[in-house]
Amino acid sequence: MYCIEVKSLSKSYGDFVAVDGIDLKVEQGKIFGFLGPNGAGKTTTMKMLTTLIPPNGGEMNILGIDGIKSPLEIRKKIGVVLQQPSYEPTLSVEKSLEKYGMMWNVEKKIRKDRVEELLFAFDLADIRKKKNDDLSIGQRRRVQVAREFMHDMELLFLDEPTVGLDPSARRGLLDYVKGKVKDGLTIFFTTHILEEAEYLCDDIAIINRGKIIAVDTPGELKNKFGREKTIKIHISEQKEISSLLSCIPDCTIEYDSGVVITVRSSQSEQVLQDILKILASNHIPVEDLSVVPTSLEEIFLSVVKNSNA
Amino acid sequence: MHEIIRLVNRNLTISLNMGFVIWQIIFPLIYIFVAGFAYTALIHQVPFGNKTLDYPAFIATGMIGFNIMNSTLISGIIIWNDRRHGMFEQILVGPFTRAQYILSNVYTIGIIGLVSAAMITAVGYPLFFKQVEFNALTIPLVVFASISGSILFGSIASIISTRLKSSEGFNVVINTVFLFFAFVSTAFYPAQGAPPILSTAFYFNPLTYLVDIVRAGIFGYFNGLVATEMVILGVGAVVLFLVATKLLSKLEL
Ligand SMILES: Nc1ncnc2c1ncn2[C@@H]1O[C@H](COP(=O)(O)OP(=O)(O)OP(=O)(O)O)[C@@H](O)[C@H]1O
Numbered sequence A: 001m002y003c004i005e006v007k008s009l010s011k012s013y014g015d016f017v018a019v020d021g022i023d024l025k026v027e028q029g030k031i032f033g034f035l036g037p038n039g040a041g042k043t044t045t046m047k048m049l050t051t052l053i054p055p056n057g058g059e060m061n062i063l064g065i066d067g068i069k070s071p072l073e074i075r076k077k078i079g080v081v082l083q084q085p086s087y088e089p090t091l092s093v094e095k096s097l098e099k100y101g102m103m104w105n106v107e108k109k110i111r112k113d114r115v116e117e118l119l120f121a122f123d124l125a126d127i128r129k130k131k132n133d134d135l136s137i138g139q140r141r142r143v144q145v146a147r148e149f150m151h152d153m154e155l156l157f158l159d160e161p162t163v164g165l166d167p168s169a170r171r172g173l174l175d176y177v178k179g180k181v182k183d184g185l186t187i188f189f190t191t192h193i194l195e196e197a198e199y200l201c202d203d204i205a206i207i208n209r210g211k212i213i214a215v216d217t218p219g220e221l222k223n224k225f226g227r228e229k230t231i232k233i234h235i236s237e238q239k240e241i242s243s244l245l246s247c248i249p250d251c252t253i254e255y256d257s258g259v260v261i262t263v264r265s266s267q268s269e270q271v272l273q274d275i276l277k278i279l280a281s282n283h284i285p286v287e288d289l290s291v292v293p294t295s296l297e298e299i300f301l302s303v304v305k306n307s308n309a
Numbered sequence B: 001m002h003e004i005i006r007l008v009n010r011n012l013t014i015s016l017n018m019g020f021v022i023w024q025i026i027f028p029l030i031y032i033f034v035a036g037f038a039y040t041a042l043i044h045q046v047p048f049g050n051k052t053l054d055y056p057a058f059i060a061t062g063m064i065g066f067n068i069m070n071s072t073l074i075s076g077i078i079i080w081n082d083r084r085h086g087m088f089e090q091i092l093v094g095p096f097t098r099a100q101y102i103l104s105n106v107y108t109i110g111i112i113g114l115v116s117a118a119m120i121t122a123v124g125y126p127l128f129f130k131q132v133e134f135n136a137l138t139i140p141l142v143v144f145a146s147i148s149g150s151i152l153f154g155s156i157a158s159i160i161s162t163r164l165k166s167s168e169g170f171n172v173v174i175n176t177v178f179l180f181f182a183f184v185s186t187a188f189y190p191a192q193g194a195p196p197i198l199s200t201a202f203y204f205n206p207l208t209y210l211v212d213i214v215r216a217g218i219f220g221y222f223n224g225l226v227a228t229e230m231v232i233l234g235v236g237a238v239v240l241f242l243v244a245t246k247l248l249s250k251l252e253l
């Protein structure tokens, strides 16, 4: 069953098309990663899916409910952590969790237990009595994300939830989310941090300029776009070598600062041999050498670059 | 629990802090007792309908209206803060509609307005008890004035909070507007005896109507003017409420 099913969804602001007829399908119980550069249309898409803003065209079906006809019915079943911070400045951390649960009509007894659980899970116990106004940005973000777990839901939208979090808080959050998915929750997740998407997501869509330019599992994306590897060679002194290496086929070469050569190629072994030969015959010593499979980040960059071209 | 009750619960929790309650009680008390007695030297008596009032009794009843107006600022502040701190969008992406959000604000103002009125009536009572003339109209008049007054001023505060962008702007505008309402009205001094320009200006101010109706209730004096004032206040409240609702429901997300 699909939790989210969207056909040619569009949103324009005046003449500007922010989301340009996208199709999406998100399976129940999965974590769906929605990636894209700044201004690509991620937040706009999420605002439409959560019924905060109406689309200009297209169809959307969320949890089996028509998103255009019954937005309120959808909102009752989803949780949303928006990209924009939100907090109750005058309330303490624990009180703001408590009140949020109350707003969602969660029973008092359950509310109390959940507050305790979340204060612990999101490492907020030490600051439970502090007012939201007095928190650091990252602490506030943690409260905002924790708060959303006060109520039951079938589908959770997270718009860059980890922005501003330190590495351990970030990992804690991702693991908490993973745990919830095991219990049957479906997650729609946007991020700029590619390792995060790789760690968390079952499926990934990449959006650029309002259009979806790739959808697949992280592994398949790597297979499709990432058979090439990245070779980094440090040479010991600054030399003008671009003319020497220009004859090597099947690769792209970048010269950063003159001593670091970055080579991308799907025939990495052959290319590496050729380069080393040329360097040796010109008496250029190699300081350091590494070959790494292309990361999701590089795939992201190259897919986006191609679609811009 | 119904959605609106939950939102009202939340509104009251976030707005009722110690500072606000103290402000709501201490400030009028200072006016009633300090100004009330100090100005008695200047203004001995105020003619009101078929009787004359002591100035302390006059200002104490004026403070009821003043306090209702002040407490409705809360509505503007709630909307303003919700927008500034992202809670407006967060609530609207939750299990609520815009209409429920707006209504919950109205109920919040209504409750705070009534409680404020009751509080100042209780506190000021020693000053005007000699001259009160409770009758069948007292409670309906005071309640009508409290509710329509709070909706009217709450709507004004809401309209301001939806139109402005910077928080300095919000504070300056709201303070200026409410200062004008407070001092160009019959809350502090009677229209009779004021320079003609000022006493005409008094009647371009909804606080004047609110205060006149409260006094009519407390001092048992009802006439055609008061009835007209009730109509104007009621219509004004409805119209401004509709405008505020329209603006709020059009607010871009
Ligand atoms: N209210 C608005 N009015 C006009 N243009 C808008 C509005 N909201 C968004 N846009 C435009 O729509 C495009 C998509 O914005 P969106 O917020 O969806 O980007 P995003 O992918 O979430 O970016 P980011 O990674 O920076 O959060 C941007 O070019 C933005 O300028």
Ligand SMILES: [Mg+2]
Pocket (backbone or CB within 6 Å): A042, A043, A044, A083, A159
């Ligand atoms: Mg965004």
